[in-house]
Amino acid sequence: MSIRFSFGGDEHIFAEVSEDMSLEAFFTSLSMTNAVKAAGIKGVTEICPANASFQIKFDPDRIKPGDLLKELQSMEGAASKSDATLQTRIMEIPVLYQDPWTHETLMRFRERHQNPNATDLEYAAEVNGLGGVEDFIKAHSSQPWFVSMVGFVAGLPFLYQMVERKRQLQVPKYLRPRTDTPKLTIGHGGCFSCIYSVRGAGGYQMFGVTPMPIYDPSQKVNYLTDEMCLFRPGDIVKWKPVSRDEYDAAIEAVDANRYEPVIRAASFSLAAFNKDMAGTNAKLMEVLNGR
Amino acid sequence: MAVNVISPGLSTTVQDLGRPGYYHLGIPLSGGMDRFALRAANMLVGNDEGAAVLEAVFMGPELEFTEAATVAVAGGELPPKLNGDDRPTWEAFPVKPGDRLTFGFLKSGARAYIAVSGGIDVPVKLGSRSTYTLGALGGHEGRALKAGDSLPLGKGIPGKGAIPANLRRQPGNPAELRMLPGLYWHRITAAAGKQFFADTWKVAPEADRIGYRFKGGTALEFVPREQPFGAGSNPSNIVDACYPYGSIQVPGGTEPIVLHRDAVSGGGYMMLGCVISADMDLIGQLQPHSPARFVEVTMDQALAARHDRQAALAALRSHLGR
Numbered sequence: 001m002s003i004r005f006s007f008g009g010d011e012h013i014f015a016e017v018s019e020d021m022s023l024e025a026f027f028t029s030l031s032m033t034n035a036v037k038a039a040g041i042k043g044v045t046e047i048c049p050a051n052a053s054f055q056i057k058f059d060p061d062r063i064k065p066g067d068l069l070k071e072l073q074s075m076e077g078a079a080s081k082s083d084a085t086l087q088t089r090i091m092e093i094p095v096l097y098q099d100p101w102t103h104e105t106l107m108r109f110r111e112r113h114q115n116p117n118a119t120d121l122e123y124a125a126e127v128n129g130l131g132g133v134e135d136f137i138k139a140h141s142s143q144p145w146f147v148s149m150v151g152f153v154a155g156l157p158f159l160y161q162m163v164e165r166k167r168q169l170q171v172p173k174y175l176r177p178r179t180d181t182p183k184l185t186i187g188h189g190g191c192f193s194c195i196y197s198v199r200g201a202g203g204y205q206m207f208g209v210t211p212m213p214i215y216d217p218s219q220k221v222n223y224l225t226d227e228m229c230l231f232r233p234g235d236i237v238k239w240k241p242v243s244r245d246e247y248d249a250a251i252e253a254v255d256a257n258r259y260e261p262v263i264r265a266a267s268f269s270l271a272a273f274n275k276d277m278a279g280t281n282a283k284l285m286e287v288l289n290g291r
Numbered sequence: 292m293a294v295n296v297i298s299p300g301l302s303t304t305v306q307d308l309g310r311p312g313y314y315h316l317g318i319p320l321s322g323g324m325d326r327f328a329l330r331a332a333n334m335l336v337g338n339d340e341g342a343a344v345l346e347a348v349f350m351g352p353e354l355e356f357t358e359a360a361t362v363a364v365a366g367g368e369l370p371p372k373l374n375g376d377d378r379p380t381w382e383a384f385p386v387k388p389g390d391r392l393t394f395g396f397l398k399s400g401a402r403a404y405i406a407v408s409g410g411i412d413v414p415v416k417l418g419s420r421s422t423y424t425l426g427a428l429g430g431h432e433g434r435a436l437k438a439g440d441s442l443p444l445g446k447g448i449p450g451k452g453a454i455p456a457n458l459r460r461q462p463g464n465p466a467e468l469r470m471l472p473g474l475y476w477h478r479i480t481a482a483a484g485k486q487f488f489a490d491t492w493k494v495a496p497e498a499d500r501i502g503y504r505f506k507g508g509t510a511l512e513f514v515p516r517e518q519p520f521g522a523g524s525n526p527s528n529i530v531d532a533c534y535p536y537g538s539i540q541v542p543g544g545t546e547p548i549v550l551h552r553d554a555v556s557g558g559g560y561m562m563l564g565c566v567i568s569a570d571m572d573l574i575g576q577l578q579p580h581s582p583a584r585f586v587e588v589t590m591d592q593a594l595a596a597r598h599d600r601q602a603a604l605a606a607l608r609s610h611l612g613r
Contacts, residue, residue: 006473008535009565010593014474021521021530048315048533050557051521055533057314060568060597065590149531151317151556154426158531165520172524173559190559191521192531197317200425217416217428228417228428229316 003032003076005069010060013069016053021160021191025052026148027084027270030233035075041068049233051148051158051192084270090144090236090288092262093195096247097121097137097208101182106206112176120205124171124188139169140207141239143281145193147231155197155215155229159237162273162281177203184210186239197229211250212261222257236266238288264288292358292444294407296436297391300352304500305411305430305442306404308341309552310419317556320536321421321429324500324552324575325402327460327604328366332406334611335363335383337450342410343420345436347403349578351394352436354405356386361408361449365459367400367576382453400461400576409447423553425501452611460603462573465491465582468549468566471593474538475529475561483512487547487563488587495546496579500553503574504546505583511544523559531559537566539585547585549574569596 004016015032018025026049033049036056043062048055058068098121110116115123125136145159152158161168173189178201181187185196187204196202197215214231216224224230242250253259266287273280296303306329309322323329323346330340345352351369363383364371371378372393378384380403386392394403413420413431422430431440476484490508497504513526522528527544533556534540539547540560549566551574566574567588577583588596 007471007565007590008474008562009471009537009567010590010597011537011568012535012565014533014535016532019519019522019530021519045311046314048556050532052530053532055535057311057535060594061601065594149557150315151533152531152558153555154317154423154428156317160521170521190523190528190531198426215426217426217433229318 003028005072007065008055010065011057013056013058013065013072014053015055015072018052021052023146023160023270023273026146026160027082028079029054031079031082031084032072032075035079036072039071039075041071043068048151049149050151051160086234086268088234088236088266088268090238090264090266090284092238092240092288093210093212094242094246094250095141095186095208095210095239096242096244098133099209099247101209102185102206105178105180105182108180109174109178112174112178114172114175121207124169124205124207127171128169137241140193141241144284145237145239147233147235147237150229150231150233152194153198153200154217155231157195157214157231157235157237159193160191161193163277171205173203174205177201181206182209184212184214186210211247211254212259213254220257222259223261236268236284238285262288264290292360292409292446294411294442294444295355295357296438296440296442297353297355298438299436300347301350303345303347303352303436304422304424305343305413306346306421307343307419310417310421310423310429313417314556318417318426318428319423319552319554319556321419321423321552323404325366325404325572327572327600328402329404330604331381331454331607332363332365332404333410334607334613335365335381335450335452335454336361336406336408337448338406338408338410342406342445343413344407344411345405347394347405348401349397351403354392356388356390356392358388358444360386360444360447361451362386362392363406363450364403365454366404367402368398369403370395370398379453381459383451385449401578402575407444408449409445412443412445425553454607454610458603458607458610460572462576465584466573466577467584467586468570468573469586469588469593469596470539470564470566471588471590472564474564476563478513478526478561479563480512480514483509487511488585491582491584492547494577494579494581494583498577498579500551501555502548502550503577504548506546508547511541513544527561528559529561531557533557534562535565537568537571538562539564539566551575567593567596569593569600
């Protein structure tokens with residue numbers, strides 16, 4: 001893979017590792033951004049990894065754009081040879097699929113949808129050739145997902161499903177974006193799922209909600225006191241379908257600030273994953289479940 | 292020391308020079324959209340250039356002062372009135388306890404920066420007092436001001452002075468926004484690229500701190516390709532990537548959106564390039580329906596324009612003896 005660099009005005013360098021999404025492209029982006037961080041290049045003010053690309057913001061009064069570009073290009077060889085392993089975390093995110101709040105919202109924006117006569121989940125099941133909503137939820141929640149980007153709005157994770165490409169769930173975005181999405185909605189667009197960290201506009205299909213806050217600017221939520229944003233690129237997520245009763249109990253715990261998310265340290269090797277996806281994912285589940 | 296908000300205007304927020312360093316988490320810079328005017332207002336009242344001020348868009352707030360202070364209003368021509376009497380823009384004036392500051396109708400520009408000596412002393416969040424309303428972060432309780440709010444002031448020294456018209460900056464008619472083509476520029480045809488610069492666009496009603504949408508130009512013609520895996524089916528879609536500040540995305544190829552200080556940090560639309568740093572302040576002073584053109588520049592021209600802006604700022608400092 002050869003990285004395509006382009007200046008974004010006089011203050012950014014944008015780097016596209018690959019036009020297509022893949023974990024290989026993500027790992028190259030991550031190792032490049034880690035290398036830029038470690039190099040401590042003067043004048044670099046923001047380092048942002050993304051799914052299959054990354055972006056560096058810089059102060060052209062401190063470093064010439066051409067000099068920074070050369071420096072980045074000189075790192076490319078090492079990044080593409082890095083062994084693509086991560087010491088990371090796996091976490092369980094409870095999801096109430098087919099919840100009343102996203103349902104109310106999707107009904108309000110039906111005229112912006114490809115199929116006004118179906119719910120987002122019914123549509124997603126249909127375009128993926130799955131029997132019905134239950135089968136789709138099973139496909140969505142049975143295998144882990146990889147956080148391949150954090151952004152759009154504060155703390156929002158983009159998640160990439162850890163299965164073979166032909167098994168990836170793909171769903172088009174809304175024809176025209178909604179002006180409203182409930183906070184903590186589980187969304188999906190293209191091959192990515194996401195969790196809307198705040199209420200607001202959005203174009204991804206809506207599948208459900210999680211009771212678990214993932215962004216807290218007041219830093220009062222017990223597991224978000226040090227960092228406002230829960231997710232970092234490289235985190236691994238497992239959705240756990242929950243019932244309305246379980247959801248309500250979790251909300252009660254969140255409101256009392258005694259909710260304890262399930263988060264475990266895990267290691268991940270892209271080579272091992274590519275060799276045996278099912279086996280790698282099974283091992284990750286053992287780590288998550290403390291076995 | 293406080294400023295009481297009697298009425299908030301349309302959308303008035305606390306802003307300083309911004310919050311760099313958190314874009315990788317989706318937390319944008321925020322800060323004043325017209326930072327030249329923000330600096331000017333602060334200098335007039337004797338503040339540090341980056342002190343927190345109020346940014347009012349289209350319509351001014353009504354404010355009451357509890358202590359003596361110096362006030363200055365710079366940026367868009369939003370005429371201040373103290374206890375009903377006219378006061379100049381771009382000039383420091385004193386206020387006494389109990390004085391009320393109101394504003395007349397906006398004459399030009401879009402955003403006024405209201406600086407008070409001592410600065411608006413809301414808590415610093417992630418290194419800045421700027422308001423990021425989408426993320427409920429910073430400023431006064433993470434939101435635009437409401438009637439009944441009381442804003443603490445820092446301790447200031449009274450400033451004085453005025454800034455003559457030749458040291459101010461306002462967009463032209465049409466506004467000319469210089470841009471460096473790049474990013475996904477190669478996705479559109481040469482003819483479409485030429486037309487993009489030839490068209491005169493109009494600021495759409497959807498113009499805010501996140502971004503400015505433009506309409507009335509020609510829809511883009513894309514270079515045909517098979518869409519990459521994960522990108523989405525529209526030719527304007529890409530695999531979700533970072534969005535630079537000033538980047539010009541064109542969802543569906545129809546209406547360009549220039550991202551600004553409260554930018555969404557990434558998404559799945561191709562971008563044609565970026566408005567250069569020297570012209571970002573101008574966007575903050577554009578009203579809906581006003582005409583604008585995009586003007587192609589090279590990196591060298593972008594850097595020269597940046598130096599011109601620094602020289603303008605230096606002239607301002609020197610005029611005010613700073």
